[in-house]
Amino acid sequence: MKRFLLAALYTGAVALANPGMADVAAAQAVVNGDMKKMVFHADPKAVGTADFMTFDEQPLNLSDWQGKWVLVNFWATWCAPCRHEMPMLSELQTELGGDDFEVLTIATSRNPPAKMQDFFAEIGVDNLPLHRDPQSTLARQMAVLGLPVTLILNPDGEEVARLTGDANWSGDDARAVLDALMAEADS
Template identity: 40%
Template sequence: MTFLGSLSSWSPVRLALVGGVVGLVAALAAGGVFLTRASASGPPAFSGGYGDWEAFADPQPAPAIDFLDPDGERINLDAYKGQTLLVNFWATWCAPCIRELPALDELQADLGSDAFRVLIISIDRKGLEVAQPFLDGLEVEHLRTAADPKGALAREMKATGLPTTVLIAPDGKVMGRILGDAEWNSDGAKALVRYYLK
Protein backbone atom coordinates (compact mmCIF):
# COMPACT_ATOMS: atom_id res chain seq x y z
CA MET A 1 0.00 0.00 0.00
CA THR A 2 1.35 3.39 -0.97
CA PHE A 3 1.55 6.34 1.43
CA LEU A 4 -1.20 8.15 -0.47
CA GLY A 5 -3.34 5.03 -0.36
CA SER A 6 -2.90 4.77 3.38
CA LEU A 7 -3.97 8.43 3.79
CA SER A 8 -7.31 7.65 2.13
CA SER A 9 -8.10 5.18 4.91
CA TRP A 10 -7.45 7.77 7.69
CA SER A 11 -10.38 9.32 9.48
CA PRO A 12 -11.05 13.07 9.00
CA VAL A 13 -10.09 13.73 12.64
CA ARG A 14 -6.74 11.98 12.23
CA LEU A 15 -6.04 13.89 9.00
CA ALA A 16 -6.89 17.19 10.71
CA LEU A 17 -4.55 16.42 13.61
CA VAL A 18 -1.66 15.51 11.31
CA GLY A 19 -2.33 18.58 9.18
CA GLY A 20 -2.33 20.77 12.28
CA VAL A 21 0.98 19.33 13.49
CA VAL A 22 2.58 19.79 10.06
CA GLY A 23 1.29 23.36 9.90
CA LEU A 24 2.60 24.13 13.39
CA VAL A 25 6.05 22.72 12.57
CA ALA A 26 6.15 24.76 9.36
CA ALA A 27 5.10 27.92 11.21
CA LEU A 28 7.73 27.39 13.90
CA ALA A 29 10.40 26.77 11.30
CA ALA A 30 9.43 29.91 9.41
CA GLY A 31 9.35 31.86 12.66
CA GLY A 32 12.78 30.57 13.57
CA VAL A 33 14.17 31.75 10.25
CA PHE A 34 12.50 35.13 10.78
CA LEU A 35 13.92 35.50 14.30
CA THR A 36 17.38 34.55 13.10
CA ARG A 37 17.23 37.15 10.36
CA ALA A 38 15.97 39.84 12.73
CA SER A 39 18.74 39.26 15.26
CA ALA A 40 21.37 39.01 12.54
CA SER A 41 20.37 42.44 11.22
CA GLY A 42 21.27 44.22 14.48
CA PRO A 43 24.68 44.95 15.97
CA PRO A 44 26.73 42.07 17.35
CA ALA A 45 26.47 41.35 21.07
CA PHE A 46 29.01 43.18 23.23
CA SER A 47 29.23 43.35 27.02
CA GLY A 48 31.03 45.55 29.50
CA GLY A 49 31.59 45.75 33.22
CA TYR A 50 28.02 46.81 34.09
CA GLY A 51 25.95 45.53 31.21
CA ASP A 52 25.48 44.96 27.51
CA TRP A 53 25.67 47.24 24.51
CA GLU A 54 22.28 48.95 24.17
CA ALA A 55 21.43 49.71 20.54
CA PHE A 56 18.81 52.46 20.33
CA ALA A 57 15.72 51.60 18.28
CA ASP A 58 15.03 55.26 17.46
CA PRO A 59 18.39 57.09 17.38
CA GLN A 60 18.20 60.79 18.24
CA PRO A 61 20.63 63.61 17.39
CA ALA A 62 23.43 64.16 19.88
CA PRO A 63 22.90 67.30 21.98
CA ALA A 64 24.67 70.43 20.71
CA ILE A 65 26.26 71.29 24.05
CA ASP A 66 29.70 72.88 24.14
CA PHE A 67 32.73 71.22 25.67
CA LEU A 68 36.48 71.84 25.36
CA ASP A 69 38.44 70.08 22.66
CA PRO A 70 41.98 68.84 23.45
CA ASP A 71 43.35 72.29 22.56
CA GLY A 72 40.95 74.04 24.95
CA GLU A 73 38.68 75.41 22.22
CA ARG A 74 34.91 75.38 22.75
CA ILE A 75 33.18 73.03 20.31
CA ASN A 76 30.23 70.66 20.22
CA LEU A 77 29.70 67.25 18.68
CA ASP A 78 28.53 68.79 15.40
CA ALA A 79 32.21 69.49 14.72
CA TYR A 80 32.69 65.75 14.18
CA LYS A 81 29.79 65.18 11.77
CA GLY A 82 30.85 62.95 8.92
CA GLN A 83 32.77 60.63 11.25
CA THR A 84 31.61 57.72 13.34
CA LEU A 85 32.52 58.64 16.92
CA LEU A 86 32.98 56.44 19.94
CA VAL A 87 32.58 58.96 22.78
CA ASN A 88 33.82 57.88 26.20
CA PHE A 89 33.08 59.89 29.35
CA TRP A 90 35.75 59.35 32.02
CA ALA A 91 37.46 60.95 35.03
CA THR A 92 40.87 60.71 36.68
CA TRP A 93 39.27 59.50 39.93
CA CYS A 94 37.34 56.67 38.25
CA ALA A 95 39.17 53.32 38.55
CA PRO A 96 37.13 51.50 35.84
CA CYS A 97 37.75 54.46 33.50
CA ILE A 98 41.49 54.25 34.03
CA ARG A 99 41.39 50.50 33.50
CA GLU A 100 39.76 50.81 30.06
CA LEU A 101 41.76 53.78 28.69
CA PRO A 102 44.60 51.62 27.28
CA ALA A 103 42.03 49.49 25.43
CA LEU A 104 40.40 52.62 23.96
CA ASP A 105 43.87 53.81 22.94
CA GLU A 106 44.49 50.51 21.18
CA LEU A 107 41.11 50.69 19.42
CA GLN A 108 42.01 54.16 18.12
CA ALA A 109 45.38 52.85 16.94
CA ASP A 110 43.77 49.89 15.14
CA LEU A 111 40.64 51.47 13.63
CA GLY A 112 41.15 55.23 13.81
CA SER A 113 40.76 56.89 10.41
CA ASP A 114 38.98 59.72 8.63
CA ALA A 115 35.81 57.62 9.07
CA PHE A 116 36.20 56.66 12.74
CA ARG A 117 37.56 58.26 15.90
CA VAL A 118 37.61 57.52 19.62
CA LEU A 119 36.83 60.74 21.51
CA ILE A 120 37.43 60.64 25.26
CA ILE A 121 35.89 63.43 27.34
CA SER A 122 36.96 63.99 30.94
CA ILE A 123 34.41 65.31 33.40
CA ASP A 124 37.07 66.33 35.94
CA ARG A 125 36.11 69.73 37.38
CA LYS A 126 39.60 71.13 36.80
CA GLY A 127 39.34 70.22 33.13
CA LEU A 128 42.26 69.75 30.78
CA GLU A 129 44.89 71.00 33.23
CA VAL A 130 44.33 67.84 35.29
CA ALA A 131 43.03 65.34 32.74
CA GLN A 132 45.65 65.57 29.98
CA PRO A 133 48.73 65.26 32.25
CA PHE A 134 47.04 62.31 33.95
CA LEU A 135 46.44 60.69 30.56
CA ASP A 136 50.06 61.34 29.55
CA GLY A 137 51.17 59.53 32.70
CA LEU A 138 49.31 56.41 31.56
CA GLU A 139 51.37 56.31 28.35
CA VAL A 140 48.26 56.55 26.22
CA GLU A 141 49.76 57.32 22.81
CA HIS A 142 46.89 57.72 20.35
CA LEU A 143 44.36 59.74 22.33
CA ARG A 144 44.14 63.25 23.72
CA THR A 145 41.30 64.10 26.02
CA ALA A 146 38.57 66.67 25.62
CA ALA A 147 36.91 68.12 28.74
CA ASP A 148 33.39 68.67 30.04
CA PRO A 149 34.24 70.15 33.47
CA LYS A 150 30.63 71.03 34.35
CA GLY A 151 29.35 67.65 33.15
CA ALA A 152 26.68 69.33 31.01
CA LEU A 153 27.22 67.15 27.93
CA ALA A 154 27.61 64.00 30.04
CA ARG A 155 24.25 64.68 31.73
CA GLU A 156 22.48 65.26 28.41
CA MET A 157 24.00 62.05 27.05
CA LYS A 158 22.54 60.14 30.04
CA ALA A 159 25.97 59.20 31.41
CA THR A 160 24.50 57.99 34.69
CA GLY A 161 27.79 56.42 35.77
CA LEU A 162 31.40 56.33 34.69
CA PRO A 163 32.65 55.28 32.35
CA THR A 164 29.84 55.63 29.83
CA THR A 165 30.54 55.14 26.14
CA VAL A 166 28.21 56.12 23.28
CA LEU A 167 28.50 55.66 19.55
CA ILE A 168 27.49 58.50 17.25
CA ALA A 169 26.88 57.97 13.54
CA PRO A 170 28.25 60.33 10.86
CA ASP A 171 24.83 62.06 10.70
CA GLY A 172 25.15 62.99 14.39
CA LYS A 173 22.64 60.48 15.77
CA VAL A 174 23.39 58.52 18.93
CA MET A 175 23.19 54.85 17.95
CA GLY A 176 23.77 53.14 21.29
CA ARG A 177 25.71 53.07 24.55
CA ILE A 178 27.29 50.91 27.20
CA LEU A 179 27.76 51.60 30.89
CA GLY A 180 30.95 50.57 32.63
CA ASP A 181 34.38 49.65 31.38
CA ALA A 182 34.72 47.33 28.42
CA GLU A 183 37.46 45.55 26.51
CA TRP A 184 37.58 47.96 23.59
CA ASN A 185 40.64 46.25 22.11
CA SER A 186 38.77 42.92 21.83
CA ASP A 187 37.51 41.30 18.64
CA GLY A 188 33.94 41.83 19.89
CA ALA A 189 34.46 45.58 20.25
CA LYS A 190 36.02 45.84 16.81
CA ALA A 191 33.13 43.87 15.31
CA LEU A 192 30.70 46.30 16.97
CA VAL A 193 32.50 49.35 15.57
CA ARG A 194 32.77 47.80 12.10
CA TYR A 195 29.04 47.08 12.14
CA TYR A 196 28.36 50.81 12.48
CA LEU A 197 31.00 51.70 9.90
CA LYS A 198 29.30 49.75 7.09
Template identity: 45%
Template sequence: MLRSALLYTALLFGANAAFAGAVDWQAAKDAGLVKLVPAEEPAPVSDVEFTDPEGGTHTLADYKGKVVLLNFWATWCAPCREEMPYLDALQSEMGGEDFEVVAVATGRNAPDRIDKFYEETGLQNLPVLLDPRQQLARAMGVVGLPVTVLIDREGREVARLLGEADWSSEPAKAVIRQLVAD
Protein backbone atom coordinates (compact mmCIF):
# COMPACT_ATOMS: atom_id res chain seq x y z
CA MET A 1 0.00 0.00 0.00
CA LEU A 2 2.79 2.40 0.92
CA ARG A 3 4.64 1.55 -2.30
CA SER A 4 1.52 2.39 -4.35
CA ALA A 5 1.08 5.67 -2.49
CA LEU A 6 4.69 6.60 -3.18
CA LEU A 7 4.33 5.74 -6.88
CA TYR A 8 1.11 7.74 -7.20
CA THR A 9 2.78 10.68 -5.48
CA ALA A 10 5.76 10.45 -7.82
CA LEU A 11 3.43 10.32 -10.81
CA LEU A 12 1.27 13.14 -9.51
CA PHE A 13 4.23 15.41 -9.18
CA GLY A 14 5.83 13.84 -12.22
CA ALA A 15 8.98 13.09 -10.25
CA ASN A 16 9.89 16.33 -12.04
CA ALA A 17 9.79 14.38 -15.31
CA ALA A 18 7.17 16.72 -16.72
CA PHE A 19 9.57 19.58 -16.21
CA ALA A 20 12.48 17.62 -17.62
CA GLY A 21 10.51 16.87 -20.82
CA ALA A 22 10.45 13.10 -20.45
CA VAL A 23 7.72 10.64 -19.60
CA ASP A 24 8.44 8.28 -16.73
CA TRP A 25 7.06 5.18 -18.45
CA GLN A 26 8.25 2.83 -15.71
CA ALA A 27 6.45 4.81 -13.01
CA ALA A 28 3.28 4.67 -15.10
CA LYS A 29 3.61 0.89 -15.44
CA ASP A 30 4.39 0.45 -11.75
CA ALA A 31 1.35 2.57 -10.82
CA GLY A 32 -1.10 0.47 -12.82
CA LEU A 33 -0.65 0.95 -16.57
CA VAL A 34 1.18 -2.37 -16.80
CA LYS A 35 0.31 -2.96 -20.47
CA LEU A 36 1.63 0.43 -21.62
CA VAL A 37 4.57 -0.07 -23.98
CA PRO A 38 6.68 2.94 -24.99
CA ALA A 39 7.93 3.07 -28.56
CA GLU A 40 11.61 2.29 -28.96
CA GLU A 41 11.77 5.28 -31.30
CA PRO A 42 8.85 7.65 -31.85
CA ALA A 43 7.50 6.98 -35.35
CA PRO A 44 5.16 9.03 -37.56
CA VAL A 45 1.55 7.85 -37.51
CA SER A 46 -0.50 6.96 -40.56
CA ASP A 47 -2.10 9.56 -42.81
CA VAL A 48 -5.01 7.26 -43.74
CA GLU A 49 -8.37 9.03 -43.66
CA PHE A 50 -11.24 8.20 -41.33
CA THR A 51 -14.72 9.70 -41.28
CA ASP A 52 -17.55 10.99 -39.15
CA PRO A 53 -21.26 10.14 -39.49
CA GLU A 54 -21.88 13.25 -41.62
CA GLY A 55 -19.33 12.04 -44.20
CA GLY A 56 -16.55 14.42 -43.19
CA THR A 57 -13.02 13.12 -43.59
CA HIS A 58 -10.25 13.41 -41.05
CA THR A 59 -6.62 12.35 -40.64
CA LEU A 60 -4.40 12.23 -37.61
CA ALA A 61 -2.52 15.21 -39.10
CA ASP A 62 -5.61 17.28 -38.17
CA TYR A 63 -4.45 16.96 -34.55
CA LYS A 64 -0.79 17.91 -35.08
CA GLY A 65 0.33 20.24 -32.31
CA LYS A 66 -1.75 18.37 -29.73
CA VAL A 67 -0.99 15.30 -27.69
CA VAL A 68 -3.49 12.65 -28.82
CA LEU A 69 -4.76 9.52 -27.16
CA LEU A 70 -5.99 7.53 -30.17
CA ASN A 71 -8.30 4.67 -29.25
CA PHE A 72 -9.61 1.96 -31.57
CA TRP A 73 -12.87 0.39 -30.38
CA ALA A 74 -16.04 -1.34 -31.60
CA THR A 75 -19.63 -1.63 -30.37
CA TRP A 76 -19.33 -5.42 -30.03
CA CYS A 77 -16.12 -5.24 -27.96
CA ALA A 78 -16.83 -6.00 -24.27
CA PRO A 79 -13.56 -4.48 -22.95
CA CYS A 80 -14.33 -1.35 -25.02
CA ARG A 81 -17.63 -1.00 -23.17
CA GLU A 82 -15.67 -0.86 -19.89
CA GLU A 83 -12.96 1.46 -21.20
CA MET A 84 -14.91 4.08 -23.14
CA PRO A 85 -16.39 5.83 -20.07
CA TYR A 86 -12.81 6.32 -18.80
CA LEU A 87 -11.85 7.89 -22.14
CA ASP A 88 -14.93 10.11 -22.01
CA ALA A 89 -14.01 11.27 -18.49
CA LEU A 90 -10.41 11.93 -19.56
CA GLN A 91 -11.59 14.04 -22.50
CA SER A 92 -13.98 15.92 -20.24
CA GLU A 93 -11.25 16.71 -17.71
CA MET A 94 -8.17 17.23 -19.88
CA GLY A 95 -9.32 17.72 -23.47
CA GLY A 96 -8.63 21.10 -25.02
CA GLU A 97 -5.99 23.01 -26.95
CA ASP A 98 -3.11 20.74 -25.88
CA PHE A 99 -4.72 17.32 -25.64
CA GLU A 100 -7.50 15.31 -27.24
CA VAL A 101 -8.97 11.83 -27.00
CA VAL A 102 -9.66 10.54 -30.51
CA ALA A 103 -11.82 7.41 -30.28
CA VAL A 104 -12.34 5.69 -33.64
CA ALA A 105 -14.94 2.95 -34.12
CA THR A 106 -13.22 0.51 -36.43
CA GLY A 107 -14.87 -2.18 -38.53
CA ARG A 108 -18.59 -2.77 -38.91
CA ASN A 109 -20.37 -0.56 -36.42
CA ALA A 110 -23.86 0.37 -37.56
CA PRO A 111 -24.79 3.99 -36.74
CA ASP A 112 -27.77 2.91 -34.62
CA ARG A 113 -25.51 0.55 -32.64
CA ILE A 114 -23.00 3.35 -32.04
CA ASP A 115 -25.81 5.63 -30.84
CA LYS A 116 -27.06 2.88 -28.51
CA PHE A 117 -23.51 2.20 -27.26
CA TYR A 118 -22.98 5.91 -26.48
CA GLU A 119 -26.34 6.09 -24.71
CA GLU A 120 -25.82 2.91 -22.65
CA THR A 121 -22.31 3.89 -21.57
CA GLY A 122 -23.15 7.55 -20.94
CA LEU A 123 -20.61 8.97 -23.40
CA GLN A 124 -20.99 12.72 -23.84
CA ASN A 125 -17.55 14.13 -24.64
CA LEU A 126 -16.29 11.98 -27.51
CA PRO A 127 -17.27 12.67 -31.11
CA VAL A 128 -18.26 9.70 -33.26
CA LEU A 129 -15.40 8.87 -35.61
CA LEU A 130 -15.42 5.92 -37.99
CA ASP A 131 -12.99 3.56 -39.71
CA PRO A 132 -15.55 1.23 -41.34
CA ARG A 133 -13.12 -0.59 -43.64
CA GLN A 134 -10.42 -0.73 -40.95
CA GLN A 135 -7.94 1.06 -43.18
CA LEU A 136 -6.58 3.27 -40.38
CA ALA A 137 -6.55 0.35 -37.94
CA ARG A 138 -4.58 -1.80 -40.40
CA ALA A 139 -2.16 1.04 -41.18
CA MET A 140 -1.59 1.46 -37.43
CA GLY A 141 -0.98 -2.27 -36.88
CA VAL A 142 -4.11 -2.87 -34.80
CA VAL A 143 -4.81 -6.59 -34.47
CA GLY A 144 -7.29 -6.67 -31.57
CA LEU A 145 -9.52 -4.30 -29.62
CA PRO A 146 -9.28 -2.08 -27.78
CA VAL A 147 -5.93 -0.56 -28.70
CA THR A 148 -4.77 2.85 -27.54
CA VAL A 149 -1.92 4.78 -29.14
CA LEU A 150 -0.33 7.84 -27.53
CA ILE A 151 0.78 10.40 -30.11
CA ASP A 152 3.04 13.36 -29.39
CA ARG A 153 2.61 16.91 -30.70
CA GLU A 154 4.73 16.12 -33.76
CA GLY A 155 2.37 13.33 -34.82
CA ARG A 156 4.56 10.45 -33.72
CA GLU A 157 3.53 7.31 -31.84
CA VAL A 158 5.28 7.32 -28.47
CA ALA A 159 3.48 4.46 -26.69
CA ARG A 160 0.78 1.84 -27.14
CA LEU A 161 -1.49 -0.13 -24.86
CA LEU A 162 -3.23 -3.32 -25.96
CA GLY A 163 -6.44 -4.00 -24.06
CA GLU A 164 -8.50 -1.81 -21.78
CA ALA A 165 -7.20 0.63 -19.18
CA ASP A 166 -8.59 3.17 -16.76
CA TRP A 167 -7.59 6.29 -18.68
CA SER A 168 -9.22 8.52 -16.08
CA SER A 169 -6.86 7.18 -13.38
CA GLU A 170 -4.16 9.32 -11.82
CA PRO A 171 -1.31 7.35 -13.47
CA ALA A 172 -2.87 7.84 -16.91
CA LYS A 173 -3.44 11.55 -16.32
CA ALA A 174 0.15 11.90 -15.12
CA VAL A 175 1.41 10.40 -18.40
CA ILE A 176 -0.78 12.83 -20.36
CA ARG A 177 0.45 15.78 -18.28
CA GLN A 178 4.05 14.72 -18.90
CA LEU A 179 3.45 14.43 -22.65
CA VAL A 180 1.70 17.80 -22.78
CA ALA A 181 4.56 19.44 -20.83
CA ASP A 182 7.15 18.02 -23.22
Protein backbone atom coordinates (compact mmCIF):
# COMPACT_ATOMS: atom_id res chain seq x y z
CA MET A 1 0.00 0.00 0.00
CA LYS A 2 2.84 2.35 0.86
CA ARG A 3 4.40 1.81 -2.61
CA PHE A 4 1.06 2.50 -4.25
CA LEU A 5 0.69 5.79 -2.40
CA LEU A 6 4.26 6.80 -3.24
CA ALA A 7 3.68 5.92 -6.91
CA ALA A 8 0.47 7.95 -6.95
CA LEU A 9 2.21 10.89 -5.27
CA TYR A 10 5.12 10.70 -7.74
CA THR A 11 2.77 10.49 -10.73
CA GLY A 12 0.84 13.51 -9.50
CA ALA A 13 4.04 15.51 -8.96
CA VAL A 14 5.27 14.66 -12.46
CA ALA A 15 1.94 15.68 -13.97
CA LEU A 16 2.06 19.02 -12.17
CA ALA A 17 5.67 19.59 -13.19
CA ASN A 18 4.92 18.78 -16.83
CA PRO A 19 2.44 21.32 -18.21
CA GLY A 20 1.94 19.22 -21.35
CA MET A 21 0.45 16.42 -19.29
CA ALA A 22 -1.70 18.82 -17.29
CA ASP A 23 -2.97 20.40 -20.54
CA VAL A 24 -4.22 17.08 -21.85
CA ALA A 25 -5.86 16.08 -18.57
CA ALA A 26 -7.73 19.38 -18.31
CA ALA A 27 -8.85 19.24 -21.94
CA GLN A 28 -9.97 15.61 -21.68
CA ALA A 29 -12.05 16.51 -18.66
CA VAL A 30 -14.20 18.93 -20.69
CA VAL A 31 -14.57 16.92 -23.91
CA ASN A 32 -18.11 16.93 -25.26
CA GLY A 33 -19.99 16.93 -28.58
CA ASP A 34 -17.84 16.77 -31.72
CA MET A 35 -14.72 17.01 -29.58
CA LYS A 36 -15.32 13.41 -28.43
CA LYS A 37 -13.64 12.42 -31.72
CA MET A 38 -10.43 14.12 -30.59
CA VAL A 39 -7.45 11.93 -29.74
CA PHE A 40 -5.20 13.42 -27.07
CA HIS A 41 -1.59 12.28 -26.86
CA ALA A 42 -0.21 11.23 -23.48
CA ASP A 43 3.06 12.89 -24.51
CA PRO A 44 3.34 15.64 -27.12
CA LYS A 45 4.44 14.36 -30.54
CA ALA A 46 6.98 15.86 -32.91
CA VAL A 47 5.48 17.35 -36.06
CA GLY A 48 6.58 16.99 -39.66
CA THR A 49 9.51 19.06 -40.82
CA ALA A 50 8.62 19.33 -44.52
CA ASP A 51 8.04 22.77 -45.91
CA PHE A 52 4.71 23.80 -47.38
CA MET A 53 3.99 27.09 -49.16
CA THR A 54 1.98 30.24 -49.19
CA PHE A 55 -0.55 30.82 -51.93
CA ASP A 56 2.24 32.70 -53.75
CA GLU A 57 4.66 29.76 -53.37
CA GLN A 58 6.82 31.21 -50.60
CA PRO A 59 8.19 28.47 -48.30
CA LEU A 60 6.72 27.96 -44.84
CA ASN A 61 7.35 25.50 -42.04
CA LEU A 62 5.31 24.62 -38.95
CA SER A 63 8.26 25.82 -36.88
CA ASP A 64 7.37 29.35 -38.06
CA TRP A 65 4.44 29.26 -35.59
CA GLN A 66 6.34 28.16 -32.48
CA GLY A 67 5.51 30.30 -29.50
CA LYS A 68 1.74 30.14 -29.93
CA TRP A 69 -1.03 27.56 -29.88
CA VAL A 70 -1.89 26.53 -33.44
CA LEU A 71 -4.86 24.64 -34.77
CA VAL A 72 -3.64 23.15 -38.08
CA ASN A 73 -6.34 22.02 -40.49
CA PHE A 74 -5.52 19.88 -43.53
CA TRP A 75 -8.21 20.23 -46.19
CA ALA A 76 -8.91 20.07 -49.94
CA THR A 77 -11.23 21.84 -52.36
CA TRP A 78 -12.96 18.57 -53.28
CA CYS A 79 -13.66 17.64 -49.63
CA ALA A 80 -17.35 18.08 -48.70
CA PRO A 81 -16.75 17.88 -44.92
CA CYS A 82 -14.06 20.56 -45.35
CA ARG A 83 -16.63 22.86 -46.96
CA HIS A 84 -18.90 22.34 -43.95
CA GLU A 85 -16.14 22.86 -41.37
CA MET A 86 -14.16 25.79 -42.83
CA PRO A 87 -16.62 28.58 -41.88
CA MET A 88 -16.46 27.37 -38.27
CA LEU A 89 -12.65 27.48 -38.36
CA SER A 90 -12.98 31.03 -39.68
CA GLU A 91 -15.22 31.95 -36.73
CA LEU A 92 -12.72 30.40 -34.33
CA GLN A 93 -9.91 32.49 -35.85
CA THR A 94 -12.03 35.62 -35.52
CA GLU A 95 -12.77 34.84 -31.88
CA LEU A 96 -9.40 33.54 -30.63
CA GLY A 97 -6.81 34.48 -33.25
CA GLY A 98 -3.96 36.68 -32.07
CA ASP A 99 -0.56 36.55 -30.42
CA ASP A 100 -1.31 33.34 -28.50
CA PHE A 101 -3.45 31.34 -30.94
CA GLU A 102 -3.91 30.90 -34.69
CA VAL A 103 -5.90 28.75 -37.08
CA LEU A 104 -3.61 27.54 -39.86
CA THR A 105 -5.22 25.96 -42.93
CA ILE A 106 -3.19 23.88 -45.38
CA ALA A 107 -4.70 22.57 -48.62
CA THR A 108 -3.04 19.24 -49.25
CA SER A 109 -2.72 17.34 -52.52
CA ARG A 110 -3.69 18.88 -55.85
CA ASN A 111 -5.71 22.00 -55.22
CA PRO A 112 -5.39 24.53 -58.02
CA PRO A 113 -4.92 28.01 -56.56
CA ALA A 114 -7.92 29.40 -58.46
CA LYS A 115 -10.15 26.65 -57.02
CA MET A 116 -8.83 27.39 -53.54
CA GLN A 117 -9.82 31.05 -53.92
CA ASP A 118 -13.23 30.06 -55.30
CA PHE A 119 -13.76 27.63 -52.41
CA PHE A 120 -13.11 30.33 -49.79
CA ALA A 121 -15.20 32.91 -51.71
CA GLU A 122 -18.17 30.53 -52.03
CA ILE A 123 -18.27 29.81 -48.30
CA GLY A 124 -17.50 33.39 -47.24
CA VAL A 125 -14.12 32.79 -45.59
CA ASP A 126 -11.69 35.68 -45.85
CA ASN A 127 -9.58 35.48 -42.68
CA LEU A 128 -7.80 32.14 -43.08
CA PRO A 129 -4.60 31.49 -45.05
CA LEU A 130 -4.56 29.76 -48.42
CA HIS A 131 -1.46 27.70 -47.69
CA ARG A 132 -0.61 24.74 -49.90
CA ASP A 133 1.03 21.33 -49.58
CA PRO A 134 0.65 20.32 -53.25
CA GLN A 135 2.71 17.12 -53.04
CA SER A 136 1.21 16.18 -49.64
CA THR A 137 4.74 15.94 -48.24
CA LEU A 138 3.87 17.48 -44.88
CA ALA A 139 0.53 15.67 -44.77
CA ARG A 140 2.28 12.33 -45.27
CA GLN A 141 4.83 13.14 -42.56
CA MET A 142 1.95 14.02 -40.24
CA ALA A 143 0.08 10.76 -41.04
CA VAL A 144 -2.89 12.59 -42.52
CA LEU A 145 -4.77 9.70 -44.09
CA GLY A 146 -8.13 11.36 -44.82
CA LEU A 147 -9.61 14.84 -44.83
CA PRO A 148 -10.23 16.96 -42.96
CA VAL A 149 -7.69 16.37 -40.20
CA THR A 150 -7.10 18.97 -37.52
CA LEU A 151 -4.10 19.02 -35.21
CA ILE A 152 -3.56 21.10 -32.10
CA LEU A 153 0.05 22.19 -31.62
CA ASN A 154 1.37 23.57 -28.34
CA PRO A 155 3.67 26.63 -28.23
CA ASP A 156 6.68 24.28 -28.41
CA GLY A 157 5.45 23.21 -31.86
CA GLU A 158 4.42 19.72 -30.75
CA GLU A 159 1.17 17.93 -31.53
CA VAL A 160 -0.94 17.44 -28.41
CA ALA A 161 -4.21 16.36 -30.02
CA ARG A 162 -5.77 15.36 -33.34
CA LEU A 163 -9.30 15.18 -34.70
CA THR A 164 -10.13 13.30 -37.90
CA GLY A 165 -13.27 14.43 -39.69
CA ASP A 166 -15.17 17.67 -39.51
CA ALA A 167 -16.21 19.30 -36.26
CA ASN A 168 -17.93 22.39 -34.96
CA TRP A 169 -14.85 24.45 -34.16
CA SER A 170 -16.83 27.61 -33.38
CA GLY A 171 -19.01 25.96 -30.72
CA ASP A 172 -18.77 25.87 -26.96
CA ASP A 173 -17.39 22.31 -26.93
CA ALA A 174 -14.34 23.24 -29.02
CA ARG A 175 -13.83 26.43 -27.06
CA ALA A 176 -13.87 24.52 -23.76
CA VAL A 177 -11.14 22.15 -24.96
CA LEU A 178 -8.97 24.97 -26.32
CA ASP A 179 -9.48 27.12 -23.22
CA ALA A 180 -8.49 24.18 -21.01
CA LEU A 181 -5.35 23.51 -23.02
CA MET A 182 -4.27 27.13 -23.11
CA ALA A 183 -5.22 27.95 -19.49
CA GLU A 184 -3.29 25.01 -18.05
CA ALA A 185 -0.20 25.98 -20.06
CA ASP A 186 -0.37 29.55 -18.76
CA SER A 187 -0.67 28.56 -15.12
